[in-house]
Structure formats: C-alpha cells, structure tokens
Amino acid sequence: MTISTIAANAGDIDRRLLMDRSVPGRKAFTVPESDVSEQALPDAGMLRDDVELPEVSQLEVIRYFSVLSQLNFSIDTNFYPLGSCTMKYNPKINDELSNLPGLADIHPLQPDETVQGAIRLLKNLQDDLGEITGLPGVSLAPLAGAQGEYAGLLITRAYHDARNDSERVVAIVPDSAHGTNPASAAMAGLEVATVRSDDQGNVDVENLRELADSRTAVFMLTIPSTLGLFEPNILEITKIVHDAGGLVYADGANLNALLGIVKLGDLGVDICHSNLHKTFSTPHGGGGPGSGPVMVSDELAKFLPKPVAEKTGDGYVLATPEQSIGPINGFHGSFSIAARAYAYIRALGLEGMQSVSENAVISANYIQARLKDKYDLAADRYCMHETVLSATRQKKRGVAGLDIAKRLLDFGIHAPTMYFPMIVDEALMVEPTESESKETLDHFIAVMRQIDDEIDSAPELVLDAPHDLPVTRLDEATAARKPVLRWTAEE
Amino acid sequence: MHSSVNTSANHPYIPSTDSERAEMLGVIGVDSLDGLLGDIPPEQRHPKLNLAPGLSEQELSAEFGAIAAENASSSSGYISFLGAGSYNHYIPSTVRSILQRGEFVTAYTPYQPEAAQGTLQVAFEFQTVICQLTGMEVANAGMYDGPTAFAEACLMAARVTKRTKIGVLASADSRLPATLLAYSKYQAIEIVSIDSQATEIPDDLACIGIQSPNFFGEIEDVERLTDLAHANGALSVVHVNPIALGLFRPPGDFDVDIVTAEGQPLGVPMAFGGPYVGLFACKKAHVRQVPGRIIGRTIDTKGRTGYALTLQTREQHIRRERATSNICTSTQLIGLMVTVYAATLGKQGIKDLANLCYQKAHYAASEIDRLDGFSVDSTGAYFHEFVITCPDSPSKINAALLDEKIIGGLDISDRSDNGMLVAVTETSSRADIDRFVAALSKIGAAS
C-alpha cells in the first residue's frame, strides 16, 4: 500500500504555501487583552512595522498541516529499512509521558530542589546507559549523535592535554566511516588518517598497526561497522591503539545490534556515544530532535561535559565534573527525548532489551539469506542488525541502486540507506529492526525480488520510479544552481 | 559472564514469535542466535546486565506520574519569573494537535524527497517564517539550539572573512561565548570581549557577536555596532529573541550579516532545557557557507512544484572533514512546532503577543521599583526581561519566595551585585505579578 491514497490519487495536490493562502484580516488565534495599566512603548524609531506572517483561519492551519502530513512516509505508516538509522516503533506512551505537566513545563534554571523528579530521571537513564555500554561515566548533554561524538573528541583532547602530551593530534578513521566522524575530528582540530578496510569489510589490522603511533589521539570506530559487521579482531585493535597511547572511541549508532550481547566497555572501548533517536526508540521527527549521550570509562568521567546528574546524601543535583570540557550547548540536553528513552528502557526491562538485539540480528540475517541469490552482499558472512547489499549485478543490467530505491517507494516501502558506506559500490543498507513482523520482512523480500525481475521485463518502471507519489523525481540540479529557499510574493 | 537469553519473551514492541524465529534461523542456516555471533569474543558475549524487569504501560505511567509530581511547575500551583534563554509562553492547541500526527513525528530525515514532501514543505515554510521575522534573505532549517547556532554563526564569519578573532559583546549571556569556546577550542580561534559602548574595535575581528535583547533584557544599538563592524571589515552577528521581533525592528533593517536565536519561545515547551531549535539566517551572498540543512523549491519531471534538500555539498555526508559543520540530525520536529505556532499567531498575533509581554514586564518593573530596598536597573529600552537590585542576596530572596510557591528570577549576583534577572510573559496574570510584588515587599522588609 502506498502512502495516503487520498493524497496520491487526488490529482494535483494544492501545494500553495501559507502566504499564498492568506487573506488580510483572517486570524487563527486571539491574544488576550492586557490586564495591566498601559505602559509607554520605546521611541517609535525602534519599533517595526508589521511582520509579514500568514493570515489564515484556525481551520486552515489545521487542514494545511494535516494534509501536508499525509504526503510523508513515516514509521507509523510505512516500513523503513534504513540501515544505521534503526527505524523501530516509537511507542506512543513515551510521547504522552514526556509531555506530562511537571515534565514539559519545568524551566531548566529552576533550583535543583524544585526539580528532583527530573534530575532523578536523568540519573537513572545515565545509570542504565552506563550499564548497557559498560562505560559508567555518562553525560546526557549532547543534543545529537554528532554532538556526542564531538564531545567524545573534546574529552580525548582534554585527556591528552592533562597528560601534557601535545603531539597527539591525529584521529584514525576507517574508510567506511560515517561523514560526521571526520567532520567532528576536524572541528576538534585533529588530522584525519584513514585506515583501510580489507575485502571482508574489517579494519585492516596491519594498516592500523602502521598508523597507530605517538601522534595518535584516538581511533574512531563504528561498532558494529557501517557494513553491519562485527570486527572479529576487536580486542587486538583496541590493544594496538592503547599500546600506542591512544584512546578508542566507538560510534554507537549501531548499538541496536549489541544490547545484552556485548558491552563496548568490555572490548577495550574508552568512549562511546549513543543515539537515543535510533537504538532507544525516540522519534526521528523528520530530522530531529535527537539526543547523543556520551559514555566513558571511570578514568575519563572527570572530563564529561556538564551537566551530569548526581545523587548526593540529600537528593539529586546537576553537577559539573571536576575537569569538565564544559558546556557544549545551552542547557542540559534534550530532556524530553531522554524521558522517552528512559520510558522505553523501563518498558522493555532486562529481558526486553536482550530480545531487541536478538531479533534485530535474526531479522537482518533472514533478509540477507533470502536476497543473496539476487543481490551481491558487501561481505559474504553473517551480518549483525543490518545487511549491506550491493546493486552491482543490477547496475550491469542498466539499473542503479538509486533506481531500485525509488521503485521501492511505489510499494510503500522507504528506500534503504543509499550509497553508504562509500567503500561499497551501489550500496543498499537494509536494517529491518526488531519491530517488524515476519510478514513485513517477507513482503520486502518479495518486492526486492520483483524489482530485480522488472529490470529485465519492464525497466522503465524502475528507471522512472517513483510513479505513485505526490511528486516524481525532482530536479535537484536546478535546486542547487538557482536556489529558491523561501516564499516571496509574486510580481 | 554467561546469562541465558529468554527467547520466549514476547514484548508488545517485538512481534517475532519463537516459531517465526526458528523458521528464520532455519532459512539462515544456523541453529541459534549464537551461530550468528561468532565474531564476538566468547568471553565478552552475553554479559550480565543489571537492569530492572520491564514494566507494563500502566506501571510505567504510574512511575512517570510520581516523577512529575516531584517537580514544581505551574501545574502544581507555582508561578515563575525565570527567563534567561528559556521562556514560559502559552502554546496554542494547533501546535499540540499537529504534533499528534505520526506522519510528522515518526518520519525520517528527508533524503528521499518524494517520500517526504510533508516534512520538506514544512521546512520551507519554517525558513520563510525565520526570514520574515528577522528581515534576512535566507535561513536554514534549524540548528540544535540558540547558543550552538550563535557559535556556528561566529565560526561562519571566521570562514567568510578568513580571520580568526571573534568579538562578543560583554553584555551577552555567558552561555553564548561558552558554547562558542566549546566549538572553537581546538581551531585557532580567539574570543575577545567587546563593550557595548565601544567606538573602536580591533581591525582583525571576523565579527562582532551581539545579543539583543542582551542578557540583562536591554536592546543594544545594533545599527551602530553593525556599522562599526563593517567599517573594520568584520561581520555583524546578532542573536535575537524571536518574540521581541513582533515589536522591535528586525536585524535585517540594519544590514546585519548573520542572525541567530533560540526558537523555543515560538511554541516549544520549556521542558527542562530541551529539545529546542536554533534559528539561523543570513545574507544570500553567504549561503554556501551556511551550516545545517537547507530546503529548496524545485519541480519534478511533470513540472509540479516540490521541495528537496539542497546545497548538500556543504554538509558532512558529502564534504566530510571539510564540511561547514558536523551537524546531521538537528531539530526538525521542533521546527514544525515553530512553523505551526507562527502560522497560528499570524501577522497580528505576533504583534499583540510581543506587546502584551512588554506591557506586563514594564508594569511589573514599575511596581517593583516602587518597593523599598528594590530598584530596577534597566537604563535603556527593554523587552520582557529586566534586572532588579535586591536588598539582600537573591538566593535568600528566592528561597523565601519558594515558600510562597513563587519561583523568582535568576540570581545574577555574579554579574551584578545582588542582581536578579526577572522575566515576565503573557502567562503571568496581573494577579500573579501583584502576588510576586507583594511577596518581594514582605521579604524585603524582613531582610
């Protein structure tokens, strides 16, 4: 089933913007009259004329945004096998509970004694994340994975600065790394050295041994890797880095494969981050908000960004660790996202947590097993929670990974992650998650097989896809050459 | 440590049954999950996890009810005069209603635009709203929060001018330069403080970073400072309050180069500090240096209007270590809330609201100024925040206020002797303000 048959079949959907629908004098809201004596305004020269904002009725607001929502794919309406994004069910109870009065309406600067419940929630979540990752020092301050990653690198630099080791300015990053890894490293003033992956998608250990030296600050590794594979040589890898005097940072984007299966801290990892909006079910929101807590070993906890929730004799406080890298944003992190993640962990409990990864791994391997006769695998071995297919065979027959992704949309299935990791040709990264039923997996498999057949029997179906959505392929070249980035009045 | 995994646990969030798992394992060709975990060192596999057993939804609700009940807020009968970057504003029903739509809440980042026209058109509207409020030419689709947007703006100014010294007005909220420091510590950037009254500045500044209204609530002379910056080859970066823009002239009037703001006041709950949204707008000429996502309008193969991410080569997923920022996931859903809010308040509403906040704040200030022992320090024009000097330490005053279920203003005695920063919005009724004033009077007399 495609998205919103109403929208898709309604002929041309009215895509006019709010300013084009505005009629002078209409309003959607009434601000109360002032109940205080009239106060003198500042000098007229400081005051503005009208703000150009829409003038529509309240029903028009509701209808406009409601119809727009129907143009979206979403987890609530579609299967979203996006590798490394962990598009699992976002439990509705979490949205409800995080919006409770007493949680949604507390100010970040209220005295600690007036927000004991909130700080207790943060402390409990810190403890749970520390337990799950095996890295007990936790700060929930980072507002997204990239910020958690950056905080991890600041901690790395603070650690080496405290040891008076100013030579350590290199971050080693695999060639399969997510773009934020080198971007964050550059922001932290680190040079990026790239370590090769071997033909099995593993870190080339000998190459790493050559690269790790007295200039190595940190080795940044995604575990499992961006190919959905677990490093068989992980213990040797972390030892090489430690022997060279560097730290090991794990990008925890793929943590959904590891819950209850292995703790990062047990593998020699010193620092990691997690994405609450991936592994811990908080909603993606169309591009955020997320939360990227950073977890570290005991030795590094003193460098964590502020604030860290702590339990004292009297109660709970928001504290600043003794050698903290300081604040990295305005307040305390994404509190209502943390609240949702905490609700999720409490709802699953120990057995549920272990079940998540078990099912995520089995489902991904099932898809891999049932598609590998038609689609090349990036690496011919069991995967973890995601499988990376390569559309190389399809490319030879005239259809690229991108075309397959667009054709999937016609079946109401969001495309897998495309063209990533960069070391795999025509990559299609598929992550079903544990939320999806076997019927959904079987349907996906059947559709992928059908599309493969269509390449020969009806190639235009694939090349011109999508056909059944509110728009066909968009002219992104013109959008970049002549950017139109806001509404303007027609002349 | 070995612990057995309970494979028959069926949780509402996990549909696969034992027999389905068995069938899948058969197809894969292994006997059990462990057959798939061969790469994981056996000693480290299946560690003991010290997590409590799972709760039913009903039990979970009860636990959260207890957590919420431990916090003081308007829903438990408190009135508050805290501001300093997060403000209590009334959130219209339209915002909460649209947030119920799972198609917005549970959608992914719009990398496949054909499947995300809802998110993309909302983001385009968001960019439009930010431009309209600030008077600037282009805006991005949002950043993490106000302070990180400000930090990114200063770093962008450094890239554009190819200079490394960033000036920040001394009257700014200290969280702004603190966040800038976190973002620039290991890049050869120097941060210097500039006085609001400065008539000269170093000739090698990348920008002057101005907060207006400033930390103390007062309006800065943005026009004069922008001219001063430009005369010295520097850019002007101005961090504003979006509600204040319903009343005061926008920075776009003054040839400002980059504008940032905390978007939280525009329909976003205070929520103990987040998630919020950072607003970011600038001159069109600098668009290729802008961080974060930008949505552009285009057409499809049939000539129909559509929206897509554009200018993506600025971003980390393409440019990697040379990206304008490492930002990936930002705050799209909060941007939706802001957009619905702006559409709901509309042209007249934003003016009325800004005026109402101004009226109540100035009323409160004049009443407090009359009290023995208290004085209002704001000298120039201010919006809805002002500094009062207390007869005793603000922390003592606030402790006494709490006994009356009043959360007082922020203790800023580190920046202003016995200073308290008081914020008043439309959510404070006249009765609330009078109660606050009466309490201050009583506490002041007793001190």
Next chain:
Amino acid sequence: MYPEELKYSKEHEWVRMNGNIAEVGVTVFAQESLGDVVFVDLPEAGTEVEQFAKFGEIESVKAVSDLFSPVGGKILEINSEATDRPEAVNEEPYDSGWLIKVEISDTAQLDALMDAATYEATLE
C-alpha cells in the same frame, strides 16, 4: 571526446595553449563522473597558481571535487559563464565551459602533461 590539440592532466583537466596563455577546463570524463555541475568555485583573477596545485572546487548535487591546475602561473581571467551557468561545464567542457586562463611562467611545464591518446588510455 578528447580533442587532439589539447593537453591533459591525470586529474582530468585539459589545457589549450594560445601563445603563453593557457585556457584550462575539465574533461568530458570529469563532467560525466560528477553529473550535473551546480557550482564552480574559482579564485580571483590575479591569483598565482602552481602546477598541479588546487585552485578551486567543482560541485555537483551529490559530490564535490578539487580542481588542480595543470599549469603554473598567474590567473588572468576566470570564466563568468561557468560561474553563472555551471551547466555550461557539462554542455561544452572544452568550449564555453572553460574555467580559467593562466599566463604560464614556463612552457616546459607542458611536457609534464599527456596528449589525447595517452590520457584516453588512462581512462580504461
């Protein structure tokens, strides 16, 4: 595809000599690999450039590539058509899609470049 009268660098740039002025652009192979060119970032006229050093960037929707000058010298002129209409680089990479004109300091540099046949062979 690869005009005989031009010289080529391994980074997929071409050179057309006119006295000691070198006209520089990217080859058909380069623009095909990039896809639709959306932006060209060129330095100002008067900038000095070294042979094989980076002088700018070229962007398509989904990729960005560095531009390396096949010759060294002073940039006399940049092609405003390419900056105003980047699609010219796709349409006519050897003609209206040229990028910079360089007054070269030393004609011996040209010996380090390939002829059409040699360059085309490297593409296999």
